[in-house]
Amino acid sequence: xxxxLTFTDxxxxxxxxxxxxxxxxxxxRALITHGxxxxxxxxxxxxxxxxxxxxxxxxxxxxxxxxxxxxxxTVQIGDARVSFHPAGHVPGSAQIRVEVAGEVWVASGDYxxxxxxxxxxxxxxRCHAFITESTFGLPIFKWQPQQVVADQINTWWTANRAxxxxxxxxxxxxxxxxxxxxxxxxxxxxILTHAxxxxxxxxxxxxxxxxxxxxxxxxxxxxxxxxxxxxxCPPSAFGPWSKKFGPQSQAFASGWMALRGVKRRxxxxxxxxxxxxxxxxxxxxxxxxxxxxxxxxTHGYTSVFTKWLRDQGYDAHVVSxxxxxxxxxxxxxxQQDTQDAGAAV
Amino acid sequence: xRDFATLFTTLDQTTKTTSKVxxxxxxxxxASDSDKLWCIALFSGRxxxxxxxxxxxxxxxxxxxxxxxxxxxxxxxxxxxxxxTIALVLPPARQHDDQPLTHWIKTxxxxxxxxxxxxxxxxxxxxxxxxxxxxxLFNKLLTxxxxxxxxxxxxxxxxxxxxxxxxxALTHKLMGSWTPDSITFDQLVLQDDxxxxxSKPYPFYLAHGVDDIDxxxxxxxxxxxxxxxxxxxxxxxxxxxxxxxxxxxxxxxDRFPEFAQLRDFLPDGTVIDGExxxxxxxxxxxxxxxxxxxxxxTVPKKMLIEAPVILQAYDLLEWHGTDIREKPLSERRHLxxxxxxxxxxxLPIALSKQVPATSWDTLAEARETAREVNAEGLMLKRLSxxxxxxxxxxxxxKWKVDPLTIDAVMIYAQAGHGRRATLFTDYTFAVKxxxxxVPFTKAxxxxxxxxxxxxxxxxxxxxxxxxxxxxxxxxxxxxEIAFEGIQASPRHKSGIALRFPRMLRWRQDKPLDEINTLExxxxxxxxxx
Numbered sequence: 001x002x003x004x005l006t007f008t009d010x011x012x013x014x015x016x017x018x019x020x021x022x023x024x025x026x027x028x029r030a031l032i033t034h035g036x037x038x039x040x041x042x043x044x045x046x047x048x049x050x051x052x053x054x055x056x057x058x059x060x061x062x063x064x065x066x067x068x069x070x071x072x073x074t075v076q077i078g079d080a081r082v083s084f085h086p087a088g089h090v091p092g093s094a095q096i097r098v099e100v101a102g103e104v105w106v107a108s109g110d111y112x113x114x115x116x117x118x119x120x121x122x123x124x125x126r127c128h129a130f131i132t133e134s135t136f137g138l139p140i141f142k143w144q145p146q147q148v149v150a151d152q153i154n155t156w157w158t159a160n161r162a163x164x165x166x167x168x169x170x171x172x173x174x175x176x177x178x179x180x181x182x183x184x185x186x187x188x189x190x191i192l193t194h195a196x197x198x199x200x201x202x203x204x205x206x207x208x209x210x211x212x213x214x215x216x217x218x219x220x221x222x223x224x225x226x227x228x229x230x231x232x233c234p235p236s237a238f239g240p241w242s243k244k245f246g247p248q249s250q251a252f253a254s255g256w257m258a259l260r261g262v263k264r265r266x267x268x269x270x271x272x273x274x275x276x277x278x279x280x281x282x283x284x285x286x287x288x289x290x291x292x293x294x295x296x297x298t299h300g301y302t303s304v305f306t307k308w309l310r311d312q313g314y315d316a317h318v319v320s321x322x323x324x325x326x327x328x329x330x331x332x333x334x335q336q337d338t339q340d341a342g343a344a345v
Numbered sequence: 346x347r348d349f350a351t352l353f354t355t356l357d358q359t360t361k362t363t364s365k366v367x368x369x370x371x372x373x374x375x376a377s378d379s380d381k382l383w384c385i386a387l388f389s390g391r392x393x394x395x396x397x398x399x400x401x402x403x404x405x406x407x408x409x410x411x412x413x414x415x416x417x418x419x420x421x422x423x424x425x426x427x428x429x430t431i432a433l434v435l436p437p438a439r440q441h442d443d444q445p446l447t448h449w450i451k452t453x454x455x456x457x458x459x460x461x462x463x464x465x466x467x468x469x470x471x472x473x474x475x476x477x478x479x480x481x482l483f484n485k486l487l488t489x490x491x492x493x494x495x496x497x498x499x500x501x502x503x504x505x506x507x508x509x510x511x512x513x514a515l516t517h518k519l520m521g522s523w524t525p526d527s528i529t530f531d532q533l534v535l536q537d538d539x540x541x542x543x544s545k546p547y548p549f550y551l552a553h554g555v556d557d558i559d560x561x562x563x564x565x566x567x568x569x570x571x572x573x574x575x576x577x578x579x580x581x582x583x584x585x586x587x588x589x590x591x592x593x594x595x596x597x598x599d600r601f602p603e604f605a606q607l608r609d610f611l612p613d614g615t616v617i618d619g620e621x622x623x624x625x626x627x628x629x630x631x632x633x634x635x636x637x638x639x640x641x642x643t644v645p646k647k648m649l650i651e652a653p654v655i656l657q658a659y660d661l662l663e664w665h666g667t668d669i670r671e672k673p674l675s676e677r678r679h680l681x682x683x684x685x686x687x688x689x690x691x692l693p694i695a696l697s698k699q700v701p702a703t704s705w706d707t708l709a710e711a712r713e714t715a716r717e718v719n720a721e722g723l724m725l726k727r728l729s730x731x732x733x734x735x736x737x738x739x740x741x742x743k744w745k746v747d748p749l750t751i752d753a754v755m756i757y758a759q760a761g762h763g764r765r766a767t768l769f770t771d772y773t774f775a776v777k778x779x780x781x782x783v784p785f786t787k788a789x790x791x792x793x794x795x796x797x798x799x800x801x802x803x804x805x806x807x808x809x810x811x812x813x814x815x816x817x818x819x820x821x822x823x824x825e826i827a828f829e830g831i832q833a834s835p836r837h838k839s840g841i842a843l844r845f846p847r848m849l850r851w852r853q854d855k856p857l858d859e860i861n862t863l864e865x866x867x868x869x870x871x872x873x874x
Contacts, residue, residue, distance in 0.1 A: 139412050140420045140433035258433065260357070260481075261425045261766035265794070269358050304419045311413065 004098050004105040007319050012107055016100040017080030021107045024322035033109025034093035035060060038323045050084050053092030055203045087111035088122030089276050090175030091209060097125050105129040113282040116146060116179050124289035132287060134300030135277040136255050143279045149272055150183040156270055157188050161228035166245040170235035170252045173197045175276050177232050178211055180253055186212035190226040194233035299324035349446040350478045356495045365495055369503030378530035379447040386525045387491050388500045395489050396456035397464055399427055405465055410434040422814045425766025428484030432477050440474050453486045508534060513734045521545035522596055543583040546590040547662050548734035555742035558705055568728050569700040569708050571720040573657055574632050575622035580656055582611040601654055603693045610688050614666030619658040629719045633832050655693040662732055670732035715746045716873060722746040748827035750849060751861045754820045756782060758804045768797045769804045774826060778863040782820055785839035791848035823855040824848045831870050841866055
């Protein structure tokens with residue numbers, strides 16, 4: 001049986017439709033699962049993404065032309081029938097379903113099956129072959145319900161306010177930051193944002209997503225007006241930028257905070273365990289629900305997760321890709337390979 | 346255990362000393378005497394005996410988590426801590442009741458005499474009643490090695506504040522061979538009679554490394570002596586018995602039976618601070634010789650002859666039952682000298698010789714040549730100094746000889762543990778021998794976090810082969826390795842073993858073909874071994 005998708009040094013390729021999915025090499029035609037920079041890169045001849053993903057991509061990639069589709073809308077490209085389905089990772093994120101002569105493959109990009117109340121909820125797609133990430137593909141990663149984490153953040157923020165401290169929360173600018181601001185209790189106090197996050201907020205609000213009121217921090221912002229605020233910024237802004245908020249407690253929100261070692265190395269006072277990637281349980285249930293027999297494992301704990309899937313009776317393979325890096329800080333990931341040595345199939 | 350878990354979490358989450366002390370105080374103010382006592386015990390390295398092997402714990406955890414053992418084993422090096430790995434893989438607890446710390450310690454203690462099946466039942470039941478942090482702590486109790494980011498010093502400070510007493514006096518009370526099973530909180534902390542326990546040592550006075558000799562003022566105010574590379578020890582003679590304590594508060598009396606002879610000559614109420622050294626014909630032997638004695642609880646005759654030890658006496662802390670730590674060093678040394686002078690010369694004790702402090706230049710010279718007599722450098726002590734508790738700046742300084750160094754290339758890398766589990770921090774280094782690279786040492790420390798991070802991302806991209814957790818990497822990065830001593834070692838491929846190797850610098854300016862050779866190491870061995 002011929003392969004609907006193949007794995008090349010430029011990315012995931014569909015010979016029947018002559019297009020690539022989330023390529024990292026320059027190609028003529030790119031189908032994009034979501035706007036994170038390791039999946040949506042500059043320099044492609046053309047782009048196709050969901051309507052909800054396009055505005056952020058446009059902002060990040062600049063002057064490129066992006067064609068859009070609705071979720072579940074079928075597009076014929078060459079001999080391939082293509083459709084996009086919610087991946088639950090960030091707003092607009094999609095799994096890309098490709099069907100050629102009755103054979104169905106799904107490239108899921110990054111995904112989580114938990115409904116975060118913000119991104120379009122993940123929908124399982126039946127297929128013969130499923131391409132999955134494995135960022136948190138070990139049984140040590142099991143997330144708490146979102147509300148539990150939201151309560152932890154609320155408690156932390158409230159306690160900091162009582163002590164006259166600002167609450168500085170480090171989170172990735174697209175997705176995680178907005179998810180956090182929509183799940184915390186905005187009545188506790190003002191929410192301030194770093195420019196990189198507020199730029200994304202503007203775009204998401206413009207496309208109709210609801211976010212709580214936030215204040216963009218600029219050089220002119222009178223910080224005295226917003227005592228004991230929740231300040232959401234990318235982790236890279238910790239340091240001189242965050243210092244100006246005065247007495248403060250610092251925290252990171254990331255799946256890696258599940259590991260005490262990472263938390264201690266980060267030297268943040270608090271680590272909130274929340275991720276836009278599937279945990280161990282979600283990965284396994286998502287894969288089972290596809291009904292697929294062939295599984296291709298990309299970025300993350302690829303070799304261990306693949307071995308586990310083989311133990312479970314799947315025809316599983318490691319695939320070497322250039323993905324990975326959106327989870328707050330990729331260098332937090334213990335012993336994942338940047339370039340996995342496993343054989344590409 | 347919720348209050349203890351809260352304490353642990355707070356200690357773990359903050360790097361601020363004041364917050365740590367506040368959290369400890371909050372715990373001490375609310376907990377029962379028995380929980381307080383156990384808390385002090387755990388934070389000072391006293392823990393219940395290991396009741397079950399880690400092999401069994403791994404098997405049971407994997408079984409309960411519904412994962413194969415190999416998968417558990419893959420997770421362990423990524424988490425970097427066994428107790429934490431178990432806590433993370435287990436399914437959520439189905440019940441929760443908040444039993445105090447002491448209850449769980451009694452549970453751990455009750456396990457040891459049981460059959461394997463009964464032990465398993467107790468542990469699985471405990472796991473099913475504890476949340477993730479509590480499980481982690483319970484596993485730490487099971488596996489030993491209870492380490493959190495809090496020093497004994499801060500625990501003592503918080504406790505001193507809660508009980509309104511002097512910190513140094515409390516430090517003294519908390520020393521010695523007590524366990525929570527042998528003493529009450531009241532006896533240990535509140536009663537005012539540390540002498541009740543005749544074996545109890547004084548807190549050791551420790552020195553910092555000196556940065557600037559010019560700051561120390563006139564040389565005539567100082568006592569200089571060689572800094573020996575042995576085991577710092579405190580010899581106690583009270584009530585007709587003798588005790589030898591290590592700096593790590595370990596009782597070493599039985600390991601060094603030679604000192605029993607001193608019992609007949611030292612008066613009761615004598616405490617001497619000194620260095621246990623392997624010593625023969627008036628010269629100290631290398632640390633390797635002493636090392637053979639350290640691991641053994643009892644000593645065969647042959648070893649007593651091959652590796653005889655003596656105590657190089659530095660200081661006198663108690664004399665005729667009186668604590669004389671407040672007296673100036675000059676006075677204490679004088680008493681010590683006359684005490685040793687009057688002992689028979691064949692006893693295994695000697696007054697640590699002073700280096701004549703005629704000028705800073707002569708001391709500098711003595712420091713330079715210290716390695717020739719197997720010493721690590723000089724100790725500088727202010728003649729007027731009292732004997733303080735703990736590591737204090739001002740009166741006592743270490744003035745160590747510069748380390749030996751060699752340039753070598755990294756050939757293997759392995760992830761660290763705990764805080765460093767996410768980083769490749771443990772490296773193996775090689776020198777050249779003809780066209781070959783010969784591994785000769787490992788090193789773990791000396792680089793900044795930023796450097797470790799940079800190397801970690803390089804290792805991920807330049808892995809040639811994996812051997813379990815060990816990565817063989819392209820030989821490319823050159824490091825200057827510093828070490829304190831060098832010894833012949835038939836067990837190593839290179840034929841040598843280093844003492845205290847660490848990375849002094851990452852030599853990004855040095856290409857691979859300029860690293861040192863095995864011949865260079867052998868030359869160092871001839872000179873300093």
